[in-house]
Amino acid sequence: MELQPNDTQKLIQDTARGFARDRLAPNARMLDREERFPIEALREMAGLGLMGINVPEEFGGAGAGVVSYALAVMELAAACASTTVAMCVTNMCAELICQFGTDAQRKRFVPRLTSGEAVAGAFALSEPHSGSDASALRTTAKRVGDRWVLNGTKQWITSGAHAGVMVVWARTADTGGRGISCFIVEKGTPGLTAGRHEEKMGLRGSNTVPLTFENCEIPVDHLLGNEGDGFKLAMTALDGGRVGIASQACGVGRAALDASVKYMKERQAFGQPISEFQALRWFVADMQTQLSAAEMLTLRAAWMKENKLPFTREASMAKVFASEMSNRACDKAVQVHGGYGYIDEFPVERLMRDARVQTIYEGTSEIQRVVIARDLYRAHDARS
Numbered sequence: 236m237e238l239q240p241n242d243t244q245k246l247i248q249d250t251a252r253g254f255a256r257d258r259l260a261p262n263a264r265m266l267d268r269e270e271r272f273p274i275e276a277l278r279e280m281a282g283l284g285l286m287g288i289n290v291p292e293e294f295g296g297a298g299a300g301v302v303s304y305a306l307a308v309m310e311l312a313a314a315c316a317s318t319t320v321a322m323c324v325t326n327m328c329a330e331l332i333c334q335f336g337t338d339a340q341r342k343r344f345v346p347r348l349t350s351g352e353a354v355a356g357a358f359a360l361s362e363p364h365s366g367s368d369a370s371a372l373r374t375t376a377k378r379v380g381d382r383w384v385l386n387g388t389k390q391w392i393t394s395g396a397h398a399g400v401m402v403v404w405a406r407t408a409d410t411g412g413r414g415i416s417c418f419i420v421e422k423g424t425p426g427l428t429a430g431r432h433e434e435k436m437g438l439r440g441s442n443t444v445p446l447t448f449e450n451c452e453i454p455v456d457h458l459l460g461n462e463g464d465g466f467k468l469a470m471t472a473l474d475g476g477r478v479g480i481a482s483q484a485c486g487v488g489r490a491a492l493d494a495s496v497k498y499m500k501e502r503q504a505f506g507q508p509i510s511e512f513q514a515l516r517w518f519v520a521d522m523q524t525q526l527s528a529a530e531m532l533t534l535r536a537a538w539m540k541e542n543k544l545p546f547t548r549e550a551s552m553a554k555v556f557a558s559e560m561s562n563r564a565c566d567k568a569v570q571v572h573g574g575y576g577y578i579d580e581f582p583v584e585r586l587m588r589d590a591r592v593q594t595i596y597e598g599t600s601e602i603q604r605v606v607i608a609r610d611l612y613r614a615h616d617a618r619s
C-alpha cells in the first residue's frame with residue numbers, strides 16, 4: 236500500500252479540500268442551526284465528480300477508486316459532516332447499482348445520482364423494529380403481475396425526503412435473511428411518503444425521515460440483484476459504507492484537533508498561552524496520535540476494497556476505531572476551549588454533536604466488534 240497519494244488521489248483530495256474550504260465551511264453553522272438540507276452544495280459536488288468517486292466514468296463517475304473516495308470524505312467532513320453524509324450515501328447507492336444492477340438499471344439510474352439530477356440517493360434498510368438486526372425487517376414486496384407492491388415503514392432514512400433514487404429492502408419470502416430482496420424506488424412513486432424530519436442532536440443539516448410504503452407499486456425490473464439476495468447486497472454495501480463513516484470520523488476528529496491547536500495558541504491564562512500547559516499538550520499529542528492511527532486503518536480498508544481483497548474486518552476495525560477516536564478528540568477539544576467549547580460561537584460544540592452518531596449508524600460500535608470477532612474466529616478455525 237502506497238503511503239503517498241497518487242496523482243488521481245491528490246487531484247480528488249485537492250478538489251474536495253478547496254470545495255470544503257470555499258463552499259462547505261462558510262455554511263456549516265447555518266445549516267446546523269436552521270436544519271437546512273444542502274441541495275445546492277450537493278449538486279455542485281456532483282459537478283465536481285464527487286458523487287460517484289468510485290463509479291466508472293461511463294456512468295458519470297470519476298472512476299478514481301476507493302482511496303480517493305476516503306481522502307475526499309475526510310476533507311469534506313472536516314468542514315461539514317451534514318453535507319458529507321448525504322454525499323456518502325449517494326456514492327453508496329451509485330456503487331451498489333453499478334455492482335449489482337442490470338445494464339439497463341446502471342444506464343438509467345447511476346447517471347442520475349452521479350450528475351446531481353437526483354439530488355441525492357437514499358439507502359432504506361432500517362425499520363422501527365429493526366436496526367442492528369436488519370434481517371428482522373418487516374416491509375414486504377409482493378409480486379402482482381408485472382409490478383412489485385411494497386408495504387411497510389422505514390426509519391431514519393438519510394436524505395429520504397429529497398433523494399430522487401433510493402435503494403429499498405423488503406421481504407419477498409418468510410425465510411429470514413434469505414427472504415429479503417432489494418429494489419430501486421424513485422421519488423414521487425405513488426404510495427411512497429416521507430414523514431416528519433427528525434430533530435437530531437447533530438448532523439442537523441442532514442435530512443433524516445421515516446418512509447412509508449402503502450401499496451407502492453414499482454415495475455418488476457426495479458428488483459436490484461436476484462430475488463432473495465437482498466441481505467447479501469446490504470452487507471456488501473455496508474462494508475463499503477463503513478469505510479465512508481470511518482473517513483467522516485477522521486475528518487471531524489481532525490477538525491476538532493485543528494480548532495484546538497488554533498485556540499490554544501490564542502487563549503491566555505496565567506500570563507501565557509494555554510498551549511504552554513503540559514496537560515493540554517498531552518491532549519493534542521494523544522489526539523494527533525489516535526487520529527493518525529484512525530486514518531491509517533481507514534486508508535488501509537479503502538485500499539483493500541479498491542484492490543478487491545476481502546475487507547469486511549478491516550472496514551469494521553476502521554469504523555469502530557475512527558468513530559471512537561473522533562468522539563474522544565471532540566470531547567477533548569471542548570475541554571481545551573473551556574466555557575467557549577460549550578457554546579456555538581466556536582465550531583467544536585457542533586463537531587462534538589456531529590461526531591456522536593458515528594458510533595451508531597451503519598452498524599453500532601458493538602456490531603462492529605461482533606463482526607471483527609466473528610471474522611477472527613473464522614480465520615482461527617481455518618488455520619487449525
Ligand SMILES: Cc1cc2nc3c(=O)[nH]c(=O)nc-3n(C[C@H](O)[C@H](O)[C@H](O)COP(=O)(O)OP(=O)(O)OC[C@H]3O[C@@H](n4cnc5c(N)ncnc54)[C@H](O)[C@@H]3O)c2cc1C
Nearest residue numbers: 358359360361365366367391392393595596597598599601
Ligand atoms: C442520523 C441517523 C441516520 C441514519 N441513516 C440511516 C439510513 O440512511 N439508512 C438506514 O437504513 N438506517 C439509517 N440509520 C439507522 C442506523 O443504522 C441504526 O440506528 C443503527 O443501525 C442501530 O440500530 P437501532 O437504532 O435499531 O438500534 P438497536 O439495533 O436497537 O440497538 C440498540 C443497542 O443494542 C446494541 N445491540 C444490538 N444488537 C447487539 C448485539 N448483537 N450485540 C451487542 N449489542 C447489540 C446496539 O449496539 C445498541 O447499543 C440512521 C440512524 C441515525 C441516527
